[in-house]
Amino acid sequence: MNIPYEEFCFRVAAVEARIEAAARAAGRDPREVRLLPVTKTHPALAAVFAARRGLGAVGENRVQEGAAKRPETAALLAGETAPAPRWELIGHLQSNKVRLAAETFDRIQSVDTEKLVRHLDRAAGELGRPLSVLLQVNAGRDPAKFGCELEDAPRLLEAALAAPHLRVEGFMTIAPLGANEAGTAEHARRTFSALRGLRDELAGRFGVALPELSMGMSGDLELAVAAGSTCVRVGTALYGTR
Ligand SMILES: *Cc1c(COP(=O)(O)O)cnc(C)c1O
Numbered sequence: 001m002n003i004p005y006e007e008f009c010f011r012v013a014a015v016e017a018r019i020e021a022a023a024r025a026a027g028r029d030p031r032e033v034r035l036l037p038v039t040k041t042h043p044a045l046a047a048v049f050a051a052r053r054g055l056g057a058v059g060e061n062r063v064q065e066g067a068a069k070r071p072e073t074a075a076l077l078a079g080e081t082a083p084a085p086r087w088e089l090i091g092h093l094q095s096n097k098v099r100l101a102a103e104t105f106d107r108i109q110s111v112d113t114e115k116l117v118r119h120l121d122r123a124a125g126e127l128g129r130p131l132s133v134l135l136q137v138n139a140g141r142d143p144a145k146f147g148c149e150l151e152d153a154p155r156l157l158e159a160a161l162a163a164p165h166l167r168v169e170g171f172m173t174i175a176p177l178g179a180n181e182a183g184t185a186e187h188a189r190r191t192f193s194a195l196r197g198l199r200d201e202l203a204g205r206f207g208v209a210l211p212e213l214s215m216g217m218s219g220d221l222e223l224a225v226a227a228g229s230t231c232v233r234v235g236t237a238l239y240g241t242r
Helices: 005-025 042-052 062-078 094-102 114-127 150-160 183-207 219-224
Strands: 034-037 057-060 084-087 107-111 131-136 165-174 211-213 231-234
Touching: 005 034, 005 042, 005 084, 005 219, 034 042, 034 057, 042 057, 042 062, 057 062, 062 084, 062 094, 084 094, 094 114, 107 114, 107 165, 114 131, 114 150, 114 165, 131 150, 150 165, 150 183, 165 183, 183 211, 183 219, 211 231, 219 231
Parallel strands: 034 231, 057 084, 084 107, 107 131, 131 165, 165 211
Antiparallel strands: none
16 A cells, blocks of 8 residues: 555545445435445555544454554554544454454454354453454355355354354355456345345344444445445455555
8 A cells, every 4th residue: 555645535535425326326325334444465554544534443354464453553543633443354264363353353244153153252251341243144155255154144143142242233245256357246236135135034033133234345335235235345446456
C-alpha cells in the first residue's frame, strides 16, 4: 500500500457509492451495509487510515499478522482523536491458534466446525469476556473454500448458540472465485442467496436474530448487497493489489 490518506478517502467514497447504489436498487437502506476494510498483507498504516476515516473495524485473515498489527496500529494512533479500530478475523482459523485469536480479535467470522466452537468458547471463558462470532458456510459448494457445508450449518449453529461465552451474530461466506472473473456472477449470486435463505430459515427455526450476513468483496459486493449483505469485506478496491 503506497497511497496517501487522501487517495484512500477517495477510494472509500467510491466503494460507499457502489454500496449505496446497490442498496437503493434492491430497495434497501444503504446504512444497513457496513464496509469492513481488509488490511491483510498491508502495513499497520492501512488500519490507521481506516480508523481515521471512521470505519471502526478492520479485517485480517491471519492470526499472527493481526496480533502484530493491532499494537502497532494503536501506537501509531496514540495522540490522535480517532478511536482504535476493532479487529475481525476473516481467514481460516487453526485450533492451535485459537487462544491467540481470542486474545487478538473482537470478532471471528470464520467459525466453521464444532471443534472450533468448543475451543473458542473455552478460550473466551478463560479470558473472562464474551466473543462475537459468525459461522462461515461454504454456501457456493466450492471445494477450494473453507466453511461448513450448508447441510451441517444447523448442527454448527446449535453448538454455537449453546456455547456460553460466544455471541453468534450471523453468517459469513466467500463466493467461488469472486465475481471478478467473467462467468462467475451467476454462481456468486446463487451463493449469496443460498446464505441469505439459510439465515432466514435457521433464524426462524431457532428463534434467534442472526442479523449479520458478511458477504461480498471488491469484485462482487453489488451482488452481495442485492442478496442482503450487511457487511462487505473490501481489500483491493481500497488498498490496491496485494
Ligand atoms: C482478502 C479477503 C477479502 C477481500 O478481498 P478483495 O477482493 O481484496 O476485496 C474478503 N474476504 C476474505 C475472507 C478475504 O480473505
